[in-house]
Amino acid sequence: MGCRRNNREVVKVPEYAGTILIVEDEEPVRELARLYLEREGFQVKTALDGEEALLRVSSCSPDLILLDIMLPKMDGWAVCREIRRQLATPIIMLTARGEELDRVLGLEMGADDYITKPFSPREMVARVKAVLRRVQQVQTRQDNEVITLPGLIIDNSARQVELDGQAIPMPPKEFDLLWFLAGNPGRVFTREQLLQQVWEYDYMGDPRTVDTHIKRLREKLNANTGRRYIKTVWGRGYKFEV
Numbered sequence: 001m002g003c004r005r006n007n008r009e010v011v012k013v014p015e016y017a018g019t020i021l022i023v024e025d026e027e028p029v030r031e032l033a034r035l036y037l038e039r040e041g042f043q044v045k046t047a048l049d050g051e052e053a054l055l056r057v058s059s060c061s062p063d064l065i066l067l068d069i070m071l072p073k074m075d076g077w078a079v080c081r082e083i084r085r086q087l088a089t090p091i092i093m094l095t096a097r098g099e100e101l102d103r104v105l106g107l108e109m110g111a112d113d114y115i116t117k118p119f120s121p122r123e124m125v126a127r128v129k130a131v132l133r134r135v136q137q138v139q140t141r142q143d144n145e146v147i148t149l150p151g152l153i154i155d156n157s158a159r160q161v162e163l164d165g166q167a168i169p170m171p172p173k174e175f176d177l178l179w180f181l182a183g184n185p186g187r188v189f190t191r192e193q194l195l196q197q198v199w200e201y202d203y204m205g206d207p208r209t210v211d212t213h214i215k216r217l218r219e220k221l222n223a224n225t226g227r228r229y230i231k232t233v234w235g236r237g238y239k240f241e242v
Contacts, residue, residue, distance in 0.1 A: 015041050016041055016042075016043065017040055017041035017042045018042055018043070018063035018064065018132060019042065019043045019044075019045060019060060019061070019062045019063050020037050020042045020043070020044050020045070020062060020063065020064050020065070020066060020128065021044075021045045021046070021047065021053070021056055021057065021060065021062035021064075021065045021066070022034060022037075022044060022045070022046045022047070022066045023046075023047045023048075023049075023050070023052075023053040023056075023065065023066065023067045023068055023071065023076070023079065024046070024048075024066070024068045024071075024094060025048050025049060025068065025070075025071055025072055026068075029068075029094070029117065030046055030048075032121055033066060033121065033124060034046065035121075036121040036122070036124065036125050037125060037128065040125055040129075042128075045060045045062060048072070049071050049072040049073040049074065050071045050072070050073050050074025050075060050076070050078060050079045051073045051074055053065075053067070053071070053074075053079050054074075054079065054082055054083070057083060057087070057089065062089060063089070063090070063132060064089065064090045064091070064092065064128055064131060064132055065083070065089055065090070065091045065092070066092050066094055066115075066124075066128070067079060067080060067091050067092065067093055067094060067111075068093075068094040068095070069093060069094065069095045069096075070095075070096065076093060076094075076095075077109060080093070080109045080110060080111060081109060081110075083110075084109065084110040084190075084193065085192070085193065085196075088184065088187070090112045090131045090132065090135050091110065091111045091112055092111065092112060092113045092114065092115060092127060092128065092131060093111045093113070093114040093115070094114075094115055094117060094119075095114060095115075095116055095117065096116070096117045109188070109236070110187060110188055110189075112131045112134075112135075112186075112187070113127055113130075113131050115127055145157040147179070147182050147183060149182065149229075149242055150242065151163060151164050151227065152182075152221070152229065154178060154179055154182055156179055159172075159175055161175065161178065163220070163221060168220050168221075170217075170220070173198065173199070173213060174213055174216055174217055174220075176198050177194065177198050177210075177213050177214070177217065178217055178221075180194070180197055180198050181230060181238065181239070181240035182229075182240050184240065185239075185240050185241065185242050186239060186240070186241065187239060187240075188233045188236050188237050188238070188239045189237050189238060189239065190236060190237040191207035191210040191211070191237055191238075192207065193237070194210045194237070194238070195207065195209070195210060210238075214230060214232075214238055217230060218230055228241070229241060229242075
């Protein structure tokens, strides 16, 4: 009797691409997003409401969060605010609303992107990868200790700033503030978050300290250049724009 061949097809397992937390109470949407992300090599964790989302963020340390706005117990806005008080984890908001105000509010609260439901699963995956690439590029710049932007070079190892080829003297905290903001372009930070990240004390400082340092940075960076690197987001805080 001849040997029977095993003709089972070898299934290629995609390489691990990171951990994604999906916060979505609608099962069809949640499972569709899970399916497509797992196909791309992501490990997927899920949460069904806002309170569970915060517990999951603490327990699994996701690389990115897909966060629905309309959630039980705690809505997506509140979840985003809580996360941003402590972490810079990338957040993509999921919303059934298409109004510009909702999109702007999400971005100003610290979300990195938004997707309007119903969405294309392929577009969702592409958005996730794009945000993770952007975060990686920022991290690489920080790891290399030099941030190079049009007209501006910030060298953390030498603690030096050059604007259009001219050295700009800066006290330590002004430099630290600029380094942090430039290393997280496009992201809005409240005064309290900047106090935590740059001054390293937990809500014990006077928020006006941040305003004073921002004013001094603007005077130095805007002088004779016409550029506006640091933008005020009214009612929220500050962000760095290239």
